[in-house]
Amino acid sequence: MSRAMQAVARAFRRTALPLASYYAITLAVPLANGVERSDAFFKHAALVLVVPVTAIVLACAVNALKRALRG
């Protein structure tokens, strides 16, 4: 595995509990409560799923860039 992939995997391990808590409260709880599966909910769910993952990958990229610039 490349160093970049290892860093991303490490970041996901490190943020697993916050990510799980966030997904639980924003997706699992409403689904368990029988929220209406409308287009609006699916759009909201897609954003909730994608944005944190993108934020983690972006944070890793910024970190790697910072390290590369430092030499």
Place this chain on the structure above:
Amino acid sequence: MKAKALALAAAALIAFGLKQHYAGARADDLAWILGPTATLVGAMTDATFRWQPQEGYFSRERLFLIEKSCAGINFMLAAFGMLVIATLPRVGSGASAARVVGVSLLASYAAAVMVNAVRIAIAMWLAAHPVTPLSAADMHRVEGIVVYFGGLVLLYELAQRVDRRAARVATR
């Protein structure tokens, strides 16, 4: 093992109670979280928020209302659950279970007020400076996700640090 189960059961009961309270609450019932949040947002943005009965805190000059859906209760619940699970290995007795649940509840309340105030302050700035190709509603949603998730990650890191320090002190 029994103490850990006790801590989890107490946390689940509190979370359920809070969710039930929130479901039936009007803005007036949420003054315990809306009030400090509005004060903090006012300090961050220089806006003046005044209480509007049954509505929330309203800023006349910014035309911005901090109402029930802005209370940050879901963030508080996520933070509370996360903190209880993160500190569960520290539970070894009934007293430590009560301490873990109590401290997690207080910390999640404080974090909810702070993180939510930051989210609202950024939302107010974004409303005044529309800079992205996203619609205002989508931008507000993405900003909320980033701030809430970022807040949970920071809170988790802080809890881990405090926990490590407490463990070092205990083994000295």
